[in-house]
Amino acid sequence: MTAFAELMAFNRQTEALGAVAERLGWDQETMMPETAAEQRAEEMAAMEGMLHARRTDPRHANWLAKAEAPDDAGRAALHHIRRSYTRATKVPVDLAEALARLTSTAQRVWARAREAEDVEAFLPTLKQVIALKREEAAFLAIGGDLYDALIDDYEPGATADTLGEMFGRMRPRLVALREKVLACPMPAAVSGHFPQAAQLVLARDVASDFGYDWSRGRLDLAVHPFSSGGNTDSRITTRVVERDPFNCIYSTIHEVGHSSYELAIDPAYAFTPLGHGVSMGVHESQSRIYENQIGRSRAFAQHLFARMQAQFGDFGTATAEDFYRSINRVQPGFIRTEADEVHYNLHIMMRFDLERALIRGDLAVDDLEAAWNDRFLADFGVAVDRPSHGMLQDVHWSCGLFGYFPTYTLGNVYAGCLNKAMRAAVPGLDAALAQGDTSGAAGWLRENVQRHGGLRTPRDTITHACGTEPSEGPLLDYLEQKFGDAYAL
Amino acid sequence: MTAFAELMAFNRQTEALGAVAERLGWDQETMMPETAAEQRAEEMAAMEGMLHARRTDPRHANWLAKAEAPDDAGRAALHHIRRSYTRATKVPVDLAEALARLTSTAQRVWARAREAEDVEAFLPTLKQVIALKREEAAFLAIGGDLYDALIDDYEPGATADTLGEMFGRMRPRLVALREKVLACPMPAAVSGHFPQAAQLVLARDVASDFGYDWSRGRLDLAVHPFSSGGNTDSRITTRVVERDPFNCIYSTIHEVGHSSYELAIDPAYAFTPLGHGVSMGVHESQSRIYENQIGRSRAFAQHLFARMQAQFGDFGTATAEDFYRSINRVQPGFIRTEADEVHYNLHIMMRFDLERALIRGDLAVDDLEAAWNDRFLADFGVAVDRPSHGMLQDVHWSCGLFGYFPTYTLGNVYAGCLNKAMRAAVPGLDAALAQGDTSGAAGWLRENVQRHGGLRTPRDTITHACGTEPSEGPLLDYLEQKFGDAYAL
Numbered sequence: 001m002t003a004f005a006e007l008m009a010f011n012r013q014t015e016a017l018g019a020v021a022e023r024l025g026w027d028q029e030t031m032m033p034e035t036a037a038e039q040r041a042e043e044m045a046a047m048e049g050m051l052h053a054r055r056t057d058p059r060h061a062n063w064l065a066k067a068e069a070p071d072d073a074g075r076a077a078l079h080h081i082r083r084s085y086t087r088a089t090k091v092p093v094d095l096a097e098a099l100a101r102l103t104s105t106a107q108r109v110w111a112r113a114r115e116a117e118d119v120e121a122f123l124p125t126l127k128q129v130i131a132l133k134r135e136e137a138a139f140l141a142i143g144g145d146l147y148d149a150l151i152d153d154y155e156p157g158a159t160a161d162t163l164g165e166m167f168g169r170m171r172p173r174l175v176a177l178r179e180k181v182l183a184c185p186m187p188a189a190v191s192g193h194f195p196q197a198a199q200l201v202l203a204r205d206v207a208s209d210f211g212y213d214w215s216r217g218r219l220d221l222a223v224h225p226f227s228s229g230g231n232t233d234s235r236i237t238t239r240v241v242e243r244d245p246f247n248c249i250y251s252t253i254h255e256v257g258h259s260s261y262e263l264a265i266d267p268a269y270a271f272t273p274l275g276h277g278v279s280m281g282v283h284e285s286q287s288r289i290y291e292n293q294i295g296r297s298r299a300f301a302q303h304l305f306a307r308m309q310a311q312f313g314d315f316g317t318a319t320a321e322d323f324y325r326s327i328n329r330v331q332p333g334f335i336r337t338e339a340d341e342v343h344y345n346l347h348i349m350m351r352f353d354l355e356r357a358l359i360r361g362d363l364a365v366d367d368l369e370a371a372w373n374d375r376f377l378a379d380f381g382v383a384v385d386r387p388s389h390g391m392l393q394d395v396h397w398s399c400g401l402f403g404y405f406p407t408y409t410l411g412n413v414y415a416g417c418l419n420k421a422m423r424a425a426v427p428g429l430d431a432a433l434a435q436g437d438t439s440g441a442a443g444w445l446r447e448n449v450q451r452h453g454g455l456r457t458p459r460d461t462i463t464h465a466c467g468t469e470p471s472e473g474p475l476l477d478y479l480e481q482k483f484g485d486a487y488a489l
Numbered sequence: 490m491t492a493f494a495e496l497m498a499f500n501r502q503t504e505a506l507g508a509v510a511e512r513l514g515w516d517q518e519t520m521m522p523e524t525a526a527e528q529r530a531e532e533m534a535a536m537e538g539m540l541h542a543r544r545t546d547p548r549h550a551n552w553l554a555k556a557e558a559p560d561d562a563g564r565a566a567l568h569h570i571r572r573s574y575t576r577a578t579k580v581p582v583d584l585a586e587a588l589a590r591l592t593s594t595a596q597r598v599w600a601r602a603r604e605a606e607d608v609e610a611f612l613p614t615l616k617q618v619i620a621l622k623r624e625e626a627a628f629l630a631i632g633g634d635l636y637d638a639l640i641d642d643y644e645p646g647a648t649a650d651t652l653g654e655m656f657g658r659m660r661p662r663l664v665a666l667r668e669k670v671l672a673c674p675m676p677a678a679v680s681g682h683f684p685q686a687a688q689l690v691l692a693r694d695v696a697s698d699f700g701y702d703w704s705r706g707r708l709d710l711a712v713h714p715f716s717s718g719g720n721t722d723s724r725i726t727t728r729v730v731e732r733d734p735f736n737c738i739y740s741t742i743h744e745v746g747h748s749s750y751e752l753a754i755d756p757a758y759a760f761t762p763l764g765h766g767v768s769m770g771v772h773e774s775q776s777r778i779y780e781n782q783i784g785r786s787r788a789f790a791q792h793l794f795a796r797m798q799a800q801f802g803d804f805g806t807a808t809a810e811d812f813y814r815s816i817n818r819v820q821p822g823f824i825r826t827e828a829d830e831v832h833y834n835l836h837i838m839m840r841f842d843l844e845r846a847l848i849r850g851d852l853a854v855d856d857l858e859a860a861w862n863d864r865f866l867a868d869f870g871v872a873v874d875r876p877s878h879g880m881l882q883d884v885h886w887s888c889g890l891f892g893y894f895p896t897y898t899l900g901n902v903y904a905g906c907l908n909k910a911m912r913a914a915v916p917g918l919d920a921a922l923a924q925g926d927t928s929g930a931a932g933w934l935r936e937n938v939q940r941h942g943g944l945r946t947p948r949d950t951i952t953h954a955c956g957t958e959p960s961e962g963p964l965l966d967y968l969e970q971k972f973g974d975a976y977a978l
Binding site: 013016017019020021023024027031032033034035036038039040042043045046047049050214215216217218231232233235270271 | 502505506508509510512513516520521522523524525527528529531532534535536538539703704705706707720721722759760
């Protein structure tokens with residue numbers, strides 16, 4: 001056996017064990033009895049410890065020195081394994097296990113604190129998480145920027161400075177758009193009572209419209225929607241708010257985007273480092289283009305309006321155009337996951353600045369709530385009325401996901417680029433979407449982005465699909481055009 | 490750190506990883522998309538390979554040589570670890586992985602073959618399973634009996650000869666009882682249509698009657714009911730046949746018995762070898778005493794009759810006594826899991842003889858269906874009418890569970906012993922059961938059997954609870970008394 005073959009065989013088992021850990025995470029959020037949290041934390045810590053030991057197995061040094069890849073896919077696999085090994089060997093196994101144990105219980109603490117609107121109940125745990133993440137970042141950064149070291153885990157190649165510069169270019173145009181739109185009369189919102197069971201029927205129908213492969217997935221409820229797994233088993237979750245059917249519908253479409261990416265990856269890449277979405281930013285570009293550029297388009301809105309009428313009868317919205325305007329209503333809101341396309345990136349920029357300050361040590365955890373609320377008032381013009389509408393709204397920090405938030409906006413930027421290229425390449429797209437036929441769009445994304453998995457770097461993945469380097473321009477053009485038109489600016 | 494502490498710390502992680510593998514097995518039978526079977530097989534094989542590597546870690550030799558246990562629980566833990574290490578080191582890792590991979594896919598092959606009533610579709614897979622199990626048994630037996638080597642995995646200390654002798658003593662009394670009962674007029678069966686949703690409501694209520702702790706468990710549907718996990722997360726599954734509510738009810742009570750055992754074990758034993766039911770036979774004694782000696786008693790039948798009326802209204806059974814007789818109807822049937830208490834052990838004895846012959850090489854797989862059908866006709870007086878009523882009815886062989894079947898009858902024998910001791914010890918038991926109050930019975934079992942987990946050997950566990958050595962006498966006395974009375978023999 002060659003060094004390359006030995007390394008890939010070893011890595012294949014690690015990939016399989018990693019998939020098990022991911023499935024366990026799904027179970028924790030969907031099926032697990034709540035009382036089992038402590039036990040599960042110990043099980044997850046054992047899995048993480050075992051995976052860490054494999055990823056830092058000292059045989060890697062020799063394998064990586066000698067391995068010769070036979071093709072591009074092999075070279076890309078070696079690149080991923082070398083990167084993972086280099087990162088993993090920097091973090092002591094005790095720290096990796098402590099983080100896994102802590103973040104497993106911390107999610108439950110967060111969920112209860114959010115339920116109870118009790119920031120104090122979460123702060124001691126959050127302090128522990130941040131302390132361990134800073135420790136981890138210090139091992140990874142080796143003297144460099146702590147926050148950059150964490151971003152790199154989710155978006156290889158991205159840095160806080162380049163992201164911050166891009167956010168700086170985006171902000172004036174978003175703010176200008178926001179102010180113009182908010183000066184207009186607001187379209188009517190859909191309101192009423194939409195029972196959970198009917199929403200879930202609709203969610204399944206809409207997931208099917210987007211080509212979700214039920215033979216390789218399933219839909220369950222979770223506090224915070226997510227997708228999990230790949231290859232032949234990629235599951236999605238959603239949530240239901242009975243007064244707001246769009247929370248469930250668009251959470252579902254969003255997760256179908258993530259899951260479709262995983263399910264579309266070349267089966268030859270299964271159980272290799274190429275068998276996953278290449279970065280969080282590229283992943284998010286898929287969920288966002290499904291959710292927004294396709295799912296909230298005027299064309300698809302026609303189809304969704306008919307589906308809503310079939311499920312709920314007359315729900316108080318008279319025309320497809322009214323419906324389109326109601327699903328693209330722009331208003332300052334507390335909740336990131338419910339934000340419209342104009343405001344969404346402002347939510348992210350705020351979290352980006354706050355978590356960068358937390359990790360760099362420029363902001364104390366005790367001051368976080370005040371800092372959040374001050375910034376929110378400044379950016380959105382509204383005072384946060386309760387913690388679940390403020391700093392307790394997102395699961396991320398309890399999971400130790402610092403450096404993850406900016407990838408959402410990067411995903412939007414990539415989605416903007418892909419949408420421009422897709423619309424140039426696929427004829428008759430809107431006519432098909434109006435009939436609920438997403439196959440042209442999904443097919444283009446599958447062929448040009450999704451099937452390649454981790455073959456190229458994140459940026460190169462987008463460049464390959466679009467034929468040009470990614471930039472924020474197409475997203476901003478799209479937003480100005482769409483909302484200028486919808487609001488007759 | 491002492492050798493004992495080092496060994497226990499290592500073992501604790503192995504226990505946690507083993508719990509993950511068990512949870513994955515639950516997912517496979519309840520939640521997993523069917524198309525994911527191949528992928529899951531590779532994941533399970535990686536888990537099994539990793540667990541096998543840990544259980545055979547060469548550091549055990551030194552730890553076991555030097556470890557000094559501080560107390561009885563420590564000595565029992567060392568006994569289990571030594572036994573597991575000795576067994577595991579006998580089986581090559583490649584074989585363990587191949588078995589895990591094969592049996593994972595074989596279950597799907599079996600399920601499809603059963604659905605299609607197609608024995609031929611299952612035979613090639615079954616041949617592979619048996620070939621690998623014979624190979625495994627040869628490594629374990631080191632010249633001894635192949636089938637004994639497999640039994641020992643499920644019931645340490647039991648052998649085919651002693652079990653066969655006990656079965657030989659039981660058979661004449663069971664046959665005599667069966668013939669007397671079948672000569673009587675058969676009580677009316679409950680018939681009708683009992684919708685799945687209502688059955689599941691009833692199943693949950695009855696599980697609650699038996700004290701199932703929903704904060705540490707859950708109930709789902711599966712092809713073949715099972716329980717899974719322990720400590721703070723022990724889940725049960727059931728199945729629904731809409732023309733027969735007792736399939737669901739008694740499957741549920743049975744699995745509640747298994748799960749209650751796991752959930753009752755002293756929390757101090759969690760993540761140690763003492764934190765599981767000590768053997769399949771003792772485990773089955775708990776599920777059987779819940780299902781039969783308690784759940785099918787005349788007293789509990791009064792309560793269950795009221796629950797059935799509340800759920801289904803008048804379902805055609807007039808009195809509690811008629812109901813009692815209908816849930817204790819004796820008739821030759823094809824399906825083991827639906828068999829009455831008089832016939833059940835005859836189903837087991839048949840499987841015991843057939844699988845012993847398969848493993849010893851005295852019966853070819855191609856001849857199995859004929860052998861099964863001949864034996865069934867001889868023992869039950871009825872010809873098997875289709876494979877799902879015959880050799881395709883049980884999941885066990887597809888999972889590689891050879892040597893497991895006899896532990897069911899051993900469980901019945903143990904349940905007979907425990908029932909005798911429990912009734913002597915708990916006053917007013919029937920009066921409580923008639924009100925649906927199982928706390929006296931469950932409390933006695935928890936205190937005398939369940940909480941001890943793996944502290945004693947299987948036989949000693951029963952002897953400790955009963956004050957006498959286990960034997961088949963109490964079970965046979967109980968059956969003759971119960972059915973003699975119910976049928977007025």
